Amino acid sequence: MEAIQYARPSTIDDAVSRLSETGARALAGGTDLLVQMRGGSVRPRVIVDIKGIAELRRVEQTPQGFRVGAAVAGAELGEHTAFAAQWPGVVEAFQLIGSTQVQGRASLGGNLCNASPAADSVPALIAAGARCTIAGPGGKREAAVEDICVGPGKTSLAPGEFIVDFFFATPPAHTGDAYLRFTPRTEMDIAVVGAGVCLSLDANGRCTAARVGLGAVAPRALLVPAAAAALVGTSVDDAALAKLAAAASAACQPIDDKRGTIEFRTRVAGVLARRAAVAALARARGQ
């Protein structure tokens, strides 16, 4: 059998060129790729380790917002106090991926591009309105996080394309985000349902903007505008939360599998969206 090649480019251009080869796979934290290789479902011809590229490994703050390299590990982002203070929901979602050990390796880019419908960071990224920079043979482009995954294991990235970084625009004052997932175990588990909510309040405590992302309830993580609309213009009271929960449940198109049932996912999506909204609200209020 042909030996698997390993490349560690230090520039985006080199990475694009290697990733354009047949059978190339990007390696960031390796927490999905190595498992797939071990299970025999994937045998790359070339593994392109993108951690040698500076742009993928840094966290930058500008007045416009944060730029987080696609290969930054969960533990590293969690240690970035300014980011964690602004985007606690993104950090809590990211840090729910796997164990402490996995946190030392797993990356936002990898979690997104693995395209699991249950990826924990994705609903939080969607709620946060994160956008990604994509490099590829045609140069760089930008896309919203919710437009990357198209189905289980499938992304909209073209051959040779990979994610360089994520941009989080500085939110208005009184914004809070939160992510909650449901798993049977407290840790080391895959979301049966995940819900990310980001909302902003005006000076009177009225919700001026909201985004709701749901995971593990459809072939890909969903942005649920109807759930967000239930909050906007309200004081995020019980009635609004009930409408949000109903809209979240209504948006689900889940499957029955080893981790949960359609009935369970649909019901619990509403519960978690509501609870995440309550947590985001408290953060928006500075509580």
Next chain:
Amino acid sequence: MGNEPKIFTKTYKWVGTRPVRPDGVDKVMGRAAFGADYQLPGMLFGAVVRSPHAHARIKSIDTSAALKLPGVHAAVTAADFPDLPSEVSAGGEAPVNFRHVSLNVIARDKVLYEGHAVAAVAATSPGLAAEAAALVTVDYEVLPHVIDVLEAMQPDAPVLHDDLYTSGVDPRPTTASNVAARTGFTLGDTAQGFAAAEVIVEREFKTEAVHQGYIEPHAAVATYAADGMATIWCTSQGQFMVREFTAKLLGMDISAIRVIPSEIGGGFGGKTTVYIEPLAVALAKKSGRPVKLVMSRVEVFKATGPTSGAWIKVKVGAKRDGKLTAGEMVLKYQAGAFPGSPATLGGMTGFAPYDIENASAECWDVVSNRPKCAAYRAPGAPMAAFGVESVLDELAQKLGMCPLELRMKNAAKAGTRALYGPKFLDIGYAETLTAAQVHPHWSMPLGPHQGRGIASGFWFNVGGPSSAAIHINEDGTAEVVTGNPDIGGSRASMALMAAEVLGIDYAKVKPMIGDTGQIAYSFLTGGSRVTFATGKAVCEAADATIAELKKRAAKLWKIDGQHVEWRDGQAWSTLDDGTDRAPLPLAKIAANASKTGGPISGAVSINAAGAGPGFGTHICDVEVDPETGGVTVLRYTAIQDVGRAIHPAYVEGQLQGGAAQGIGWALNEEYVYDAKGRLQNASVLDYRMPVASDLPMIDTVLVEVPNPGHPFGVRGVGEVPIVPPLAAVANAVSRATGVRIDALPISPPRLLKKLVDAGKV
């Protein structure tokens, strides 16, 4: 309730203390060698070809492409193994049919479950071996399969074995079926008992197959020399079991095989049979080189034995005052691909904690297209106890009675006849109930959505053949050699008992696990037998050593042996002849051994009888999230009659570990199959064993009602603690939600559905 726990009054110098275990330093430093840690020069790596189908006929196997690959040195199939006749003999933890063991190790005509081994190859690297395995082509004729136990019992179910006729039914069936056996037990007259009852509770229960979940996958290295002698280094619960089973499966003499046990990274019953060891020997024989075989985690889940999923019906009748008048149990257990589920053990144990005049159990052993079940900690008992203890909880609710009081009212005591036959001698079940009642946990207040469950459990504990040899070294230190792999601290127990009997310091005793050539036969580490049976052998070997030491002292003193006593590690002269003889310490006798007859040692081989049955009572508090069905275990207390705790910390550890496994069984662990009979969750990510953050501290109470059958009063302790938790958790959830739990695991989707269906949310 009157019965105060009997606590030992006799205190010992070493027994009952908590020293550091002798093998501890190696284990915390990573130096201890486990199954996969052995390497030999020129060693090849094996890989096993496994069935992708749940049920299929093997039309042909072609290994030629694999063997053509440079670096591939051998391939074996069932054709390389003798076709054994059906023959049942004692072995492992239960009777063993070596034909079935052989067919499970490597399939001959049919594969009976996904993951069933069909061939094995050996090559110069693990990667090459995997590549070669992928090149083995097997032509299958896929057959209809059956996974569920009740479906497998249907007359139109796909039949796994065309020579399997249900035993234990009259008349004997004339057509083959998946129902291997019916067994049963009857005490008194249940019809009369139920007629006398004022309250009757009856319910059906279901549990799923669960895996032992040891962290160390099976691993073996084997050599086979030109003189026909094989050596196996492997992880198992019994080096003598591996030797016997491998010899049988390969048609070798037992004396042609030496098995050197590695440290064992957990077993819980799952390493009481062979899987890869005979394959490694066969590959070593064919290649002429050492061969290492290590299972992946996927292989462990798919091809080694979980314990049975079960269908159980329990009916109990009682008077208004709570006195049980009758109990009836029907148990249908999955055996997996070959007969031999622990259904009978379920029938024997379920009612054992109770004094019921009229009781019966009907047990069915059923094959289906799943991996052959293996022993798992108190095999068969937890599922039966789940049924019985749940029904008793419901009975207590119906009677408006405290569930502890109900159990106390019916508790088995010395003299109670058990459904499975014997009359109990000294047992400590009632004492565990008393200890539960006075434990602060029992009276702690509960909040909303919280519930408290209790349940009890029983396990026989076994004795059987064990050997021990004690060698006194020249400086007065001692080697204690036994033949049982140390799975949880037994070296420490052996050393403590030897130190106690010999009267020397624990630190002067070096316990060792001998290989099959270094110590006489010892039945495997299982059945909670090691501290009892092998411990008894150690005590007797120490007695034999002392007898020799006394003889030697007499020689040194030049007096008659009858005038020597052994006390505090020294020989004392009792001869009153006017001569003042200072006591002779062991070290001094040892130093002079060459002058008195040579090396001093004592060795015994015994068949230990008198294992004391064990009982436990567990208290569990849970909180249920009614919106998600999530269950959190808030508090847990495990109480058990342990006879005598030789090393109490490791005894507590057994209670805590058994409770944790039982909690996993109750809440989240299960084998999940798809429509094609393929296991869907063969990983420790999706097979959800409890992680550290899932559990609270697990409090323990060691009740010590001595077992008269052991010099220090030891009862087996390892298995009892997995018996109560299933029902303890389920009863807690039932009380927290007001919905009776009748199926495990109580996973959130199931519980939420139950709550919704009951209109609770």
Next chain:
Amino acid sequence: MAKHHVSMTVNGEPVEFLCETQQTLLDVLRDELELTGTKEGCGTGDCGACSVMLDGRLVCSCLVLGVETEGRHIETIEGVAQGSELHPIQQQLLEDAALQCGICTPGIVVAAKALLEQNLNPTETEVRYWLAGNLCRCTGYDKIVRSVMNAAAKMREEA
């Protein structure tokens, strides 16, 4: 050449080895460097038995490729004790009988040491969540968690 030549340090000592791309750091440690104290329980990052430190960060060595470790610093269980002097966590696990079969113990030691290096006063909950990736099937975690907290207390006294 099909194999990569890799230089790194293990427990402070420079080492070189050859590996194929798909060989994990765990494979390299066990099969090439004969450091078998690091265990494989699952090979998929779900059990923690293969925990090591990679440039000061706790990782599962089964989820790192050997070839990725060029120029990196690895610490394994073999480097935790100073010669024959045990680390306080190792000593405490022994004294608290916090191991039964011992297969998860090297991973627990490495992970717990990483925790106490950044938090010498962890709560029970912090210990439990930090060690959630280290499966133990024998102990029910009770004695392990207590022991890590006991070790922390002793280390605080000595600090």
